[in-house]
Amino acid sequence: MGGGHAAAHGTTRGHTVQEVFGAVSLGSLYLIFALGMSVVWGSVGILNFAHGAIFMFSAFLCSQLLQAFAAPFLLVALVGIIFGAVMSVLVQVLVFQQIVARSTSERSADIRILIGGIGAGIIPLAIAQHVTKNQPFGLQESSFRTTIWEVFGLRMSNVQVATIVVAVVVATASGLWLARSRGGLALRAIGVDPEVASMMGVDRSRLAIGTMAFAGGLAGLAGVLLTFQLGALTPHSGDALLVKAFACVILGGVGSTLGVVVGCFTLAAAETVVLTQTSGQWVEAVAFGLIFAILVIRPVGLFGRQEVRRV
Amino acid sequence: MNAFYDGHVVIIQATFVGILLALSIQVPLRLGVFSFAGAGFYGIGAYVGGNVVIRADLQAVPAIACGAVAAAAVGLVLGLVLQRLNGLYLAMATVAFDLMIGVVAVNGGEWTGGPTGLYGILTDLTLPIILVVVGVFLVAAELSERGRAHRRIEAVREDPELAASMGIRVGAYRVVGFVVSGLAGGAAGAMNVMTRTTIGPADVGFGLVILALTMIIVGGALSWKGAVAGAILFTWLPQVLTFVGEWQELVYGCVVLLAGIFLPRGLYGLWVDTRRRLAARRRPPALSEQAHQDVPQEMTS
Secondary structure (H helix, E strand, C coil): CCCCCCCCCCCHHHHHHHHHHHHHHHHHHHHHHHHHHHHHHHHCCCCCCCHHHHHHHHHHHHHHHCCCCCCCHHHHHHHHHHHHHHHHHHHHHHHHHHHHHHCCCHHHHHHHHHHHHHHHHHHHHHHHHHHHCCCCECCCCCCCCCCEEEECCEEEEHHHHHHHHHHHHHHHHHHHHHHHCHHHHHHHHHHHCHHHHHHCCCCHHHHHHHHHHHHHHHHHHHHHHHHHHHCCECCCHHHHHHHHHHHHHHHHCCCCHHHHHHHHHHHHHHHHHHHHHCCCCCHHHHHHHHHHHHHHHCCCCCCCCCCCCCC | CHHHHHHCHHHHHHHHHHHHHHHHHHHHHHCCCCCCCHHHHHHHHHHHHHHHHHHHCCCHHHHHHHHHHHHHHHHHHHHHHCCCCCHHHHHHHHHHHHHHHHHHHHHCHHHCCHHHCECCCCCCCCHHHHHHHHHHHHHHHHHHCCHHHHHHHHHHHHCHHHHHHCCCCHHHHHHHHHHHHHHHHHHHHHHHHHHHCCECHHHHCHHHHHHHHHHHHHHCCCCHHHHHHHHHHHHHHHHHCHHHHHHHHHHHHHHHHHHHHHCCCHHHHHHHHHHHHHHHHHCCCCCCHHHHHHHHHHHCC
16 A cells, blocks of 8 residues: 555656655545544544454445446445445444443443454455455456546546545545534534433434444445555455554544544655655554554544543 | 374364463453453464574473563563553554564564465474463463452452552553463464464464454453363364355354354353353242352352
8 A cells, every 4th residue: 555656757856746645645545544433433432343344345345346337436436435334334233232232331332342343344354255265356347447647747646636635525524514513513522421412412323323324435435446546455455454544543633633634644654754765564564553652652642632531 | 082183183282272372362351451462472472482493493392481481571561561551542552563563474584484484393292281381371260260369350350440449459460461461372372383383474463363352252251261162162163164164254253243242251151140040040039058158159250
């Protein structure tokens, strides 16, 4: 998932600009994937471990669907969003709600939700592995073609541009919605104190389903965009991305939209630097190291509030 | 019996290694420390064990000791560093640790053999040695489930503040949990590498976390009996259910999901509950001597 692989010809400066652009497009993809996860975690308090599997399986289902007919880009993206949202809601209703209803304390619910998410995530992974025989799958059958534009020596693909535009629009819209609308207020209220919020008439389970659908839809969209960008995904692509998204969310601070934006671009920039400055595959370790460093130095993240429940 | 043993020696060894792996994740869980670091300790034990056998020509017992001690040392550091974390944060930090071990395994050059791993790790490891090592850990686990130690561990898990106010050093208990987890995980990894004679990055990945978690969640998280039941079940299940074959992962996922929702205390918890219910039905409400004696035991679930 390197941003720096599109090596530019020409001057060193052009090279650097190319890398910055790669990092921005990589960070945008992280943002699309991590934003919904951050909103769900910061409000409803659920860390969905199946998020990566939903991301992968949406792209996988799209690739299966394309065996039937060659769909254009927008249709594939729309179908990916719907698949992701439906799966996410299913996980919420069939797994997380059941666990919350059966848990005595919030602490034990947290842990069981984590386990339930892991279990729910194995199922699509196993199906995808079985069908693809563990081989990468792509969306080549789509009528959409990746094209490279060259603007002042900067090479950019239409998928990268689309990713950046989507990330900017979605992050701005959801940030504004959370800050300004009544629904956003209700969601933030749950994040601070679920009990008082529900006494004020906030319907927790409905909002939970809504945010999970939002998160799942974005995961599905991220899956389609990344598959178009890289050409292929493997069934395991979701696992690594989940941990990276976790790094982005906690770097910024759980529940903060600005925080997750900063977290995603910081991780993308750090990975790009490591990728271009070192050999080998240490780039995968950046996110893990970052998680460790943040949790040890400043567990609330850069923009996190102290009140958010941590236990 | 001998023919059975000869035909299944690999899987019998794998069962005991599995028990130890499950224990290494269960020990912190019993203390309320949600750590998945056991899988990483397993990786450390495997690579350290493999290296000392290849480079220093050590035999099985010292090699297992090296793997276990190395992993326990890392566990000590990890326990101290992560002391402030709890719940999900701790879980994710330890998952990051496990994945980091995988990255190191790929990039470790000649020490880890890179993507292909290490080969030809041959020692005098026999089943009795495995039995003794696993037995030591099981006896220690059983002792920690009795009397004072048991009540303290329970207090640290269920109510750390209360435990601290009673003079129990919660932080120290949690660090010890990491160290014991390191010992068990490291020993399991070292024994695994010697039974299979090879180790590679694919053997220490996230799949290991899922396998160990499956064993404990289904078996039962709060007693070593649960870990043993889970390890036996999930080592032998693929053998018994050959028709499951390549759908094994799918079955695991469904089992973890269902156990996570409906059986939070696993099969062992279910068994304890059932026994208690049967006993309550059989006994008349009048309190007999027997009932008084059973009370502490019922609390051990």
